[in-house]
Amino acid sequence: MxxxxxxxxxxxxILRNKFRAFLTMLGIIIGVxxxxxxxxxxxxxxxxxxxxxxxxxxxxxxxxxxDDRPGxxxxxxxxxxxxxxxxxxxxxxxxxxxxxxxxxxxxxxxxVFGNKNWPSNIYGVNNQYxxxxxxxxxxxxxxxxxxxxxxxxxxxxxxxxxxxxxxEIENPxxxxxxxxxxxxxxxxxxxxxxxxxxxxxxxDLILAPFTTIQKRILSITYIQSIFASAASEELNTLAIDQxxxxxxxxxxxxxxxxxxxxxxxxxxMVQTFTAISDIMTAxxxxxxxxxxxxxxxxxxxIMYVSVTERTREIGLRLAIGGRESxxxxxxxxxxxxxxVVGGIIGILLGLVSSQAIASILSxxxxxxxxxxxxxFLVCSVIGIFFGWYPARKAAGLNPIDALRYE
Amino acid sequence: xxQPVISIxxxxxxxxxxxxxxxxxxxxxxxxxxxxxxxxxxASGSGKSTMLNVLxxxxxxxxxxxxxxxxxxxSLSKNELAGLRNQKxxxxxxxxxxxxxxxxxxxVELPLYYNNKxxxxxxxxxxxEALHAVGLADRMHHMPNQMSGGQQQRVAIAxxxxxxxxxxxxxxxxxxxxxxxxxxxxxxxxxxxxxxxxIIFVTHEHxxxxxxxxxxxxxxxxxxxxxKFEKRSLAAExxxxxxxxxxxx
Numbered sequence: 309m310x311x312x313x314x315x316x317x318x319x320x321x322i323l324r325n326k327f328r329a330f331l332t333m334l335g336i337i338i339g340v341x342x343x344x345x346x347x348x349x350x351x352x353x354x355x356x357x358x359x360x361x362x363x364x365x366x367x368x369x370x371x372x373x374x375d376d377r378p379g380x381x382x383x384x385x386x387x388x389x390x391x392x393x394x395x396x397x398x399x400x401x402x403x404x405x406x407x408x409x410x411x412x413x414x415x416x417x418x419x420v421f422g423n424k425n426w427p428s429n430i431y432g433v434n435n436q437y438x439x440x441x442x443x444x445x446x447x448x449x450x451x452x453x454x455x456x457x458x459x460x461x462x463x464x465x466x467x468x469x470x471x472x473x474x475x476e477i478e479n480p481x482x483x484x485x486x487x488x489x490x491x492x493x494x495x496x497x498x499x500x501x502x503x504x505x506x507x508x509x510x511x512d513l514i515l516a517p518f519t520t521i522q523k524r525i526l527s528i529t530y531i532q533s534i535f536a537s538a539a540s541e542e543l544n545t546l547a548i549d550q551x552x553x554x555x556x557x558x559x560x561x562x563x564x565x566x567x568x569x570x571x572x573x574x575x576x577m578v579q580t581f582t583a584i585s586d587i588m589t590a591x592x593x594x595x596x597x598x599x600x601x602x603x604x605x606x607x608x609x610i611m612y613v614s615v616t617e618r619t620r621e622i623g624l625r626l627a628i629g630g631r632e633s634x635x636x637x638x639x640x641x642x643x644x645x646x647x648v649v650g651g652i653i654g655i656l657l658g659l660v661s662s663q664a665i666a667s668i669l670s671x672x673x674x675x676x677x678x679x680x681x682x683x684f685l686v687c688s689v690i691g692i693f694f695g696w697y698p699a700r701k702a703a704g705l706n707p708i709d710a711l712r713y714e
Numbered sequence: 715x716x717q718p719v720i721s722i723x724x725x726x727x728x729x730x731x732x733x734x735x736x737x738x739x740x741x742x743x744x745x746x747x748x749x750x751x752x753x754x755x756x757a758s759g760s761g762k763s764t765m766l767n768v769l770x771x772x773x774x775x776x777x778x779x780x781x782x783x784x785x786x787x788x789s790l791s792k793n794e795l796a797g798l799r800n801q802k803x804x805x806x807x808x809x810x811x812x813x814x815x816x817x818x819x820x821x822v823e824l825p826l827y828y829n830n831k832x833x834x835x836x837x838x839x840x841x842x843e844a845l846h847a848v849g850l851a852d853r854m855h856h857m858p859n860q861m862s863g864g865q866q867q868r869v870a871i872a873x874x875x876x877x878x879x880x881x882x883x884x885x886x887x888x889x890x891x892x893x894x895x896x897x898x899x900x901x902x903x904x905x906x907x908x909x910x911x912x913i914i915f916v917t918h919e920h921x922x923x924x925x926x927x928x929x930x931x932x933x934x935x936x937x938x939x940x941x942k943f944e945k946r947s948l949a950a951e952x953x954x955x956x957x958x959x960x961x962x963x
Binding site: 310313316317320324325620621623624625626627628629630631632633634707708711 | 767770772773792793796799800801805807809813814815825827829830873877
């Protein structure tokens with residue numbers, strides 16, 4: 309029997325029961341749409357993390373005081389004060405794989421300019437910090453070694469601060485803002501970076517010499533953390549090892565004791581986040597996959613009922629010259645069509661709902677062609693797989709019994 | 715006369731029901747010439763339905779030979795039998811067996827879908843022709859549920875005609891119809907027979923059998939009696955005598 313005839317027979321059979329066909333397809337439609345949407349969400353968050361990685365560079369390393377204890381164990385405050393400027397100096401001189409290093413102290417408070425104020429964070433850093441964090445200056449300049457040494461009250465501000473404090477002034481460079489009770493002269497403005505993958509505004513910050521923050525705001529001599537960057541991505545691991553070794557020496561830690569600090573690299577973090585988002589994608593995909601499977605079983609169920617209901621039709625087709633293989637193929641094509649048409653509608657619905665998620669929830673969403681092809685193939689396989697048993701049943705009917713079936 | 719369309723010799727058909735073997739057909743000889751209109755009669759259990767299944771190539775006999783239009787059925791595979799049913803036989807059933815929610819025209823086209831040699835244009839033309847032949851040209855696009863029983867059966871006859879078969883097999887084709895409509899169907903079959911169609915009609919009603927050339931009576935799996943009717947009743951004449959708006963018995 310030729311295929312265009314077969315296709316026509318199968319299509320006529322489906323069209324004879326439009327509403328049922330639609331309901332049958334609905335399972336597949338929802339299954340495919342959710343697979344597409346879930347994979348898009350998973351891919352989106354992964355893409356977002358990867359974008360950030362390339363933006364920040366993977367060679368950033370940060371060092372925090374306190375050891376890597378399991379959650380729930382509180383650290384004593386003395387432990388959090390274990391890092392000193394000498395550690396930064398030691399890393400600078402000892403670690404060949406580290407290109408830049410900056411101490412970090414921070415304080416939160418209210419930034420004030422004129423009659424406007426804005427709650428923000430002030431970070432005390434040195435002049436290598438911009439390079440480490442890949443910040444760019446939009447205007448003005450970075451602070452100098454001399455300003456660091458002299459506890460100068462100067463600052464570099466992010467875009468969010470500019471927008472909230474300087475809405476009426478074109479160029480904030482040269483103006484003086486107040487942070488707490490301390491006035492800071494704005495010497496530079498950073499270019500916009502936007503939100504990071506955790507949704508934090510990376511432009512809501514004020515940078516000042518760390519000495520100024522230590523002495524004038526926090527009144528401390530220790531530093532809260534250290535940011536460094538490896539000379540290149542390949543040197544990441546070496547840099548971490550060198551830093552660990554250097555800090556164990558400066559902190560005089562016995563070889564049997566645990567570190568009292570914690571070295572992490574950006575690439576490690578990225579790997580962790582990527583792994584998490586991969587797991588999330590797999591989980592979402594699996595849940596969506598289950599609904600696709602249920603859709604497939606729905607097709608099988610309907611095809612099975614349909615074979616019983618159409619026993620007389622099958623008997624007639626056999627009597628007027630249909631071969632067993634013709635009947636088998638007809639029912640297979642029917643379930644294949646239901647599944648594939650449902651799949652195509654599902655893919656479209658998935659694309660639409662992905663866009664809806666992106667625009668309503670503003671989640672990052674990426675629909676990859678691979679997920680579309682995957683969904684389409686799965687549908688075809690489902691159609692044939694779940695259509696097989698009902699089709700066999702139909703083809704195996706005895707025409708004599710089938711013709712007289714009531 | 716030329717070679718018979720159907721030639722059956724010593725056909726036996728056994729069924730195994732559990733331990734017991736039922737001999738449904740116990741040695742049937744039958745020849746049907748081209749252009750005959752023959753009734754196969756008998757009470758239920760007499761073997762007439764089994765005979766029809768064998769004649770219709772839906773069932774293979776246990777032993778004996780069956781030649782249909784010069785082809786030995788016993789030597790054919792399942793698929794070849796399907797091909798034979800498609801090309802040489804037309805079926806009419808008691809309960810019409812039309813596809814629901816499918817127009818008369820599409821129902822009639824159905825057998826031609828299983829014939830590769832026929833294009834979709836031919837298919838449509840032949841189906842229209844067959845519907846004209848049964849007088850349903852104006853009902854082509856009606857669904858079965860929009861037609862009376864008699865009209866549905868005429869669609870079924872058109873479907874049996876559409877592949878221009880050597881033999882039409884009718885199984886109690888008037889069983890679900892009232893007397894008047896039965897006569898209408900018989901008149902149509904007689905008309906087709908006069909135009910040269912060979913028709914085998916299974917029925918248990920003697921009323922109906924008198925419209926045919928001859929009848930074969932089955933009893934306990936054997937041919938009990940063969941009658942030839944020199945002068946068959948004409949259904950069209952009987953219809954003309956009937957009061958038009960009233961059904962008899």
